[in-house]
Amino acid sequence: MTGANKFYKTDILIIGGGGSAAIAALEASQQGTKPLLVCKDTFLGGATVQASGGTSIPFLQEDSPETFIADTLSSGGFLNNRSLVKTLAEEAKETFYELEQYGLLLDRSHPDQIRAIKRSEGHSFIRSYSDRRQMHGIVNFLKRRVLEQGIPILEDRMLIRLFIEEGRIRGGLFFSLEKGECEVISARVVILATGGCGQLFSLTTNANCLTGEGYALAFESGSEMVDMEMIQFLPLAFPYPKTIQGAIIGMCSLFGPKVRLYNGLNERYMERYAPDKLEFATRDVVARANYLEIQEGRGTTRGTIIVDPTGNDPSLLKEYKDSSAVIYRMIGETFGEKAANWQVPFEAIPSQHFMMGGVKIDENCCTSVENLLCCGEISGGVHGANRLSGNALTEIYVFGKRAGRKAADQVSVSPFQSIHPEIVQAEVDKAILPLRNSDGIPPSKLKRALQKVMWNHVGIVRDREGLETALRKIRNLRRRSAHVYTQCKENHWNRQWLESLEVGLMLQTAELIAISALSREESRGSHYRRDFSESNPLWLRNVVLSKDCDGAVKVAMTPVSN
Secondary structure: OOOOOEEEEEEEEEEOOOHHHHHHHHHHHHOOOOEEEEOOOOOOOOOHHHOOOOEEOOOOOOOOHHHHHHHHHHHOOOOOOHHHHHHHHHHHHHHHHHHHHOOOOOOEEEOOEEOEEEOOOOOOOOOEEOOOOOOHHHHHHHHHHHHHOOOOEEOOEEEEEEEEEOOEEEEEEEEEOOOOEEEEEEEEEEEEOOOOOHHHOOOEOOOOOOOOHHHHHHHHHOOOEEOOOOEEEEEEEOOOOHHHOOOEEEOHHHHOOOOEEEOOOOOOOHHHHOOOOHHHOOHHHHHHHHHHHHHOOOOOOOOOEEEEOOOOOHHHHHHHHHHOHHHHHHHHHHHOHHHHOOOOOEEEEEEEEEEOOEEEOOOOOEOOOEOEEEOHHHEEOOOOOOOOOOHHHHHHHHHHHHHHHHHHHHHOOOOOOOOOHHHHHHHHHHHHHHHHOOOOEOHHHHHHHHHHHHHHHOOOOEOHHHHHHHHHHHHHHHHHHHHEOOOOOOOOOOHHHHHHHHHHHHHHHHHHHHHHHHHOOOOEOOEOEOOEOOOOHHHOEEEEEEEOOOOOEEEEEEEOOO
16 A cells, blocks of 8 residues: 545544534534544444433523532632633533524423433532433434534544644544545644543543544644643442443432442441542542542452442432433343342442543634644643533533634635645555564554553552653553554454554553653642642642654643633
């Protein structure tokens, strides 16, 4: 194979297959431009369809954007970009109700009332819109709207390089899993919406396609990265069987006001970690407590903690079953019908869930690279050091729309610029190297080694020694990744080839996370350092990573953006 096999040209290239990408595409189309959606997996797979449907909106009359802002900043350890949080809070309700104007049938408790049923951890008021279809209703609506608008979609294509010349984005190089070939897509404007990086960790709630390559490619393009150390871990996930280990169970608030957590010694241990809020502390606190109980030998014989919802009024169960039907069914299948119906306790473990850090953006989703925009989980700054429940879906509605609108504005002042063929050829040559090697390392082996390193040393509890060990091992794995190979030599649907392209970028993203975590010498939100166990006011700064002129990672501590 020489050169790229196909070339496409579009006004706006949107890379990603989740909710933020879909909303950006719809908004750009509404503005009269021609977007193209390119997805690594199937369209509207990934994280959006896995969400429980909880969307945080200041619905109640007694609530306000100002209170929403205060809650989001407090939960985020005040590392959040204030402008982004203000935008999120002020536009949340409007952008959410716009979905209904476009034809979405929202779930209502009665004609004048959206079905908002609970006050989640860290929120001052009931804000959680809880759709009984979970996210399937909204996902199906978005898919239908995209198709009705005639927006073209290319699936099963992984981004492997962003082309930047003279400081401006020109397009991207993709590997087509179906065709087994490279494709170039040139564009006036690019929106990066590639989602999170859960597959860097051995335990994650994330889909298999969320390997975090977008972070590495944005960094390589010259984008600034902010607070990459801020990884959220969910308190409750399935501990077994292996096929669903790490899959989402959720938060304690799902299981009624009298839910209790116990360790293997029958101690209600949240009395030690959060005596005021107990099981209803924010995700970072409860996940860390669960992890430490297990790691320090106070878990069950299976290495789990116990979730006990049996003290609740049984009448509350119907609301839970309606709102979390999939999780209810999975608990029943795993632990038995009595556990699903709150008649006996069940077991859980913590699991990686969400990335708060990412590409640094402004309120219009612009990055430090001209005409490269980012929205959704790949962007950083909205959530600070810890994301509040439901704010991820609110983020995709608000900033997906803003990204689409800004991209449309940029199209009229952004002429097409060609991508030099020799640059394309060099990148294609790199992409086909795994098919040429026969005595190297299979990509799955490198991936498993990386996941183990990240979970053990860059996970819920960190320290200098562990982070330095992680960096040393990650860099060694990066050197070994130059010798990755695929046993399968077919071009079409060669998933080993896809994995070989993924793993190098995964390692680069992992290195950025470890560098950032080592740089922040304090504990704040989801970033907990055993050797710096308290928050330090002097560290109320963002860790910003960028690439210097020699290609090395440059670390800067900058004032929190207002």
